[in-house]
Amino acid sequence: MYMAKKITLEQHDNGIKLLLTIKKDNVIEPLTGAKVLIKFRDKNTGYEFDRYATITDANNGECEYVFTAEDLAVVGAYITEVETTYSNGVVLSSYNPLIVVVREEVHNKTPK
Numbered sequence: 798m799y800m801a802k803k804i805t806l807e808q809h810d811n812g813i814k815l816l817l818t819i820k821k822d823n824v825i826e827p828l829t830g831a832k833v834l835i836k837f838r839d840k841n842t843g844y845e846f847d848r849y850a851t852i853t854d855a856n857n858g859e860c861e862y863v864f865t866a867e868d869l870a871v872v873g874a875y876i877t878e879v880e881t882t883y884s885n886g887v888v889l890s891s892y893n894p895l896i897v898v899v900r901e902e903v904h905n906k907t908p909k
């Protein structure tokens with residue numbers, strides 16, 4: 798059985814990179830001319846957002862997405878889907894390769 802990887806981020810963080818390698822049947826898929834869409838959906842509330850990844854090394858199937866403070870504004874546990882659309886129209890999808898948990902930002906003030 799396959800278990801999704803879980804990453805935990807803090808609410809309102811900015812600049813956290815998510816690095817992905819696109820594979821089909823455990824073989825790297827070149828991304829020349831492709832688009833990689835990452836879909837996020839909170840499994841409890843249904844809140845959703847989609848973001849395109851930036852392809853960083855097309856030949857080796859590598860891409861990244863950099864989270865913004867806006868992406869991480871809503872606390873929750875997001876299941877994901879990574880959808881790769883190739884220039885020839887073929888669409889490959891990986892459902893729930895990771896779970897992104899956004900936890901509430903808590904400030905512990907330092908006493909004066």
